[in-house]
Amino acid sequence: MTALPQGFRAAALAAGIKPSGKIDLTAVVSDSPCAWAFAGTRSAAAAACVGRARQLYAAGLPLRAVLVNAGNANAATGAGGAADDAEMGALLAQAVGTPPESVLTASTGVIGHRLPMAKVRSGVPKLAEHLQSAADLHAQAIMTTDTRPKTAERTLPGGQRLVGVAKGSGMIHPDMATMFSFVYSDAAVDQAALRAAFPGIVARTFNAVTVDGDTSTNDMTAALCNAQAGAADTAEFLQALEEVMRDLARQIARDGEGAGTLLTVRVTGAASEADALLAARTCAASPLLKSAVHGRDPNWGRVIMALGRSGARLNLDNLRVDVQGVPVFHAEPLTYDPGQVSAAMNAEEVVFDIDLAVGQAKGEAWGCDLSAEYVRINADYTT
Template sequence: MSVTAAGGFVAAGGAVGIKPGGAADLAVVATADGRAVPAAGVFTDNLAAAAAVRVSQAHLGATGGRAAAVVLSSGNANAATGRAGQDAVEALCRCVAGEMGTAPEEVLACQTGLIGVPFPIDAVVPRVPAVVAARAAGEAAGVAAASAIMTTDTVRKEAVARATGIGGARCTVGGMAKGAAMLAPNMATMLAVLTTDAAADPATLQRVLAAAVGPSFNAMTVDGCTSTNDTVLLLASGAAGPIPEAVLAGAVGEVCASLSEQMAADAEGATKLVHIRVTGAASDGEAHRAARKVADSLLVKCSLNGEDPYWGRVVSELGSAGVAFDLDRVTVRYGGVAVCARGVAAVHDAVAVAAHMKGRTIELACDLGMGDGNGAVTTTDLGHGYLDENRTTS
């Protein structure tokens, strides 16, 4: 169970003709009673943001942070599609709202797929009501929704966390997601929808969601590309009553961390899941920036693919990350074994390092020796599969 795990939510997934061949390409997550509930969103900061991003932001603004449903479609990003693209999303929202008996502004939208291709709204609209009408509670409905947003994903991404406060108050947070950064060839974007039965106001939800996205989705980079469509949404039904914010934050953070880890693990063409940790930076911000510089390095990614613990490329990236840096203080470890200490090659157990590099998960830790700043980023290697997947869109 994912988005239907928390009380008060229903879901559905089906085909509306965006993808060829009748594949599932539309999902709906909605409140069981059709009423709008507090909602929050974190969106791409790409200035070429897709129509769905702009419409969802506008709708959350118009309602003061409330939503009754989220409609998600795959197979067309509906980005760089101008005014017609915007109109298409509004039409999609009206269509869902009409079936549910709610206001169009209370429907949020997420889309993923190719950029710059007109969205076939006229063909899609007649088929949407049947999918929405099939919405239901329970595990099967959650699976149907999570399946309908898959594109080149090889597995569904779902997560559930339950938390209990000191006084015994409980809440459930469920979520589903697709993609991994702008990884896939035809279907860009990472999308995630989370639901909870906790009672919380929109401002609290926004705070909790923004805090959870930082160390999870925003700490994952596959190719360094910021999609036009990236969206993370959180809706709260209130069915389980109020819960301390810290408890809710813990559960939301857990779900976001699980979903982002699942995305990186499913990154196409990748053979390694890599955790890059930077400690000893001048600040947490600098640690994060340095970790991301290493993670996004083509040369480091190639070395990881080749299982080569070539730390020279790592220190070179750290040195050009734009953070406080003194090579003489740098330590680099693979799997806990220091291969570079005080900026020069360290005598080490090469057999242990080689064994670690052969594993599916690689731990790369860098200590800058400059301060107390810590940061971590999850990434992947760069393999031939990535190139094959991304060479052409056809």
């Protein structure tokens, strides 16, 4: 059982939003106000919860709670959907005695349906009656097509803790954040420093994940710090935060819809970190390369193809590609045993190492293999 940091309590229940009857409504409440950082999807079709979160973030006020529903995205639902989202936040605020603007709301699930507000009105007040220190049900309740809950934690030298939860399995090609991730910490951290560092951490973690190339309307990530365990060294805290978010990002990639293999692409020798991440993510997103990984086919030509269209600078005359540690290309095709490499690819994680040979920057991205099961899951998603 994963315990939340000091001063955070969570609850979850089945409100009837998911047709399956599984838990689908959850909240985390802090005993004290939280400094926080946030990133939300850049999709032009962003859901109501993302728009509201942006308004709260711009206001700069502290948070006290996070409220999430799963099974209904409340996206493309117009002004009525925005009103439903605001009411959802107000319901929890009233139940725990905090202003509505201190409650962050998030929704995930099917796009294009209004929230079943009668069920939300019945369920939200009950959450306040069952708050406890464990994070496990919170992680389970935010799941949609995930096959497993995703949590990660770190402890700082001063004893302050960070606990993160995430959900995501499909419609994953974040353009700022992840499907959902929330990191809770009892450390006291300067909010300005946290917010300044957050975009870079997001770029190196959740924005380096891809499952299917589709960016969700509801992507959101936030880090909340309630200061209950005292001040933390800023550099130590930010390093731990990045480690937690990286751990969660890899879990999301590993749990991609229909996936059996984690695909890791490590790029060095890039002109900039942005170029390294661009090259790595383009490779990880390539349907052709993902299919090759599924078939244990060391077809490194698909890496060259993806790099060439990525937009990242490269020097083909000195470019290097390794598959599972085996050099296969260095300016020209190398001699290797395809059967040996194919056998090495029969693993839970397949790693491509790439040297673009134009600079000193590096970056890493994560994806998964592409299987027939992915098509089945999404062919049957609403029917």
